[in-house]
Amino acid sequence: MxxxxxxxxxxxxxxxxxxxxxxxxxxxxxxxxxxxxxxxxxxxxxxxxxxxxxxxxxxxxxxxxxxxxxxxxxxxxxxxxxxxxxxxxxxxxxxxxxxxxxxxxxxxxxxxxxxxxxxxxxxxxxxxxxxxxxxxxxxxxxxxxxxxxxxxxxxxxPTPGAPSMEALRPMMEQMAKNGTPEERAKAQQALAVLPQQQAAMDAGRAQAMAALAKAQADAKTPQEAAAVAKAMQAMGQTGxxxxxxxxxxxxxxxxxxxx
Structure with a gap:
């Protein structure tokens, strides 16, 4: 059923x-x-x-x-x-x-x-x-x-947490099953590299967060520190x-x- x-x-x-x-x-x-x-x-x-x-x-x-x-x-x-x-x-x-x-x-x-x-x-x-x-x-x-x-x-x-590529999986799976031959091939390829794309995105996000943390520590005024904190909060949200x-x-x- x-x-x-x-x-x-x-x-x-x-x-x-x-x-x-x-x-x-x-x-x-x-x-x-x-x-x-x-x-x-x-x-x-x-x-x-x-x-x-x-x-x-x-x-x-x-x-x-x-x-x-x-x-x-x-x-x-x-x-x-x-x-x-x-x-x-x-x-x-x-x-x-x-x-x-x-x-x-x-x-x-x-x-x-x-x-x-x-x-x-x-x-x-x-x-x-x-x-x-x-x-x-x-x-x-x-x-x-x-x-x-x-x-x-x-x-x-927007919700707390790192962005996830998994949100794209249902659409790609539908395309891999029901699309034209060209669309199916592209969707299958995209599904295959999804874990690597997620890993690369996570690594880039970690580097950006580290840079923001350093900028916050080096801030010379409260206003600069507040601006960096706001950017870090936005970076920590999904969607x-x-x-x-x-x-x-x-x-x-x-x-x-x-x-």
Whole structure:
């Protein structure tokens, strides 16, 4: 059985398990009315990452029936679109008996997240949390007897830690599998040298930090020292301001997941 594995790993809330997410914060009746019950679901996805400061964005649309992907990137220089053939239906099983998971998945650093509010009523549940990486909002709505939508929004700021080339891996793996022969060759080559590129980037960053530390020690005025400290803080952060939005439509296609 295929599970949804989006190209854009920075759409974190969209992959939440469909049962148990907010039961502790809303009434049992609301939880049962809103959340998808056990069964097998087919999932259609539409997600966008925006980098407002750079004027760029990337959108990925995945067809749940075929797994086909359309990726569109927009930058100041124009817009580009690529279509990728899927591996088959995108499906997810909600088991009849499962351990209730955290509201936010572990890769968000859920332990460092603070719930700001969880509300439910009618056919929807809304959860808002403040995490180390930024502010997250998840809305779950029941659209009909057999369809649900999960809508999430994240406002992400720079986070502590060294930059990682691993963020590029999902895109390169997709290209290596589904691109033209030339694109596949380039992507495979890029994947092969990824560890060396990371090592070189880490070494360069270490050298820059050492130079900044020396400059701070040699600073002749408090203003110079403060300026160097600010540069060191920026060097110790990863990424830029990003906003992500994703909408997933879950369609229940069977009461049981099968084998």
């Amino acid at each position: 295929n599970k949804d594995k989006p190209m854009f790993r920075l759409l974190p809330l969209a992959g939440l398990l469909a049962a148990g997410c907010c039961a502790a914060a809303v009434s049992v009746a609301t939880f049962k009315q809103v959340m998808p019950p056990p069964g097998l679901y087919q999932i259609d996805t539409d997600g966008t990452i925006r980098m407002p400061d750079a004027g760029t964005s990337a959108r990925q649309q995945t067809d749940g029936a075929s797994g086909d992907v359309t990726a569109t990137t927009t930058a100041p220089g124009g817009k580009a679109r690529q279509d990728f053939k899927g591996d088959g239906p995108i499906r997810f099983c909600v088991p009849a008996h499962q351990v209730v998971p955290q509201v936010l998945p572990a890769n968000l650093g859920a332990a460092a997240c603070k719930t700001l509010s969880t509300t439910g009523g009618g056919d929807s549940i809304v959860h808002i949390a403040q995490c180390a990486g930024g502010r997250y909002k998840l809305t779950v709505r029941r659209l009909s007897e057999n369809t649900w939508e999960f809508i999430d929004h994240a406002d992400l700021g 830029i301001h990003m906003q992500t939005d994703a909408r997933r439509v879950w369609t229940r296609i069977a009461e049981h997941c099968g084998s």
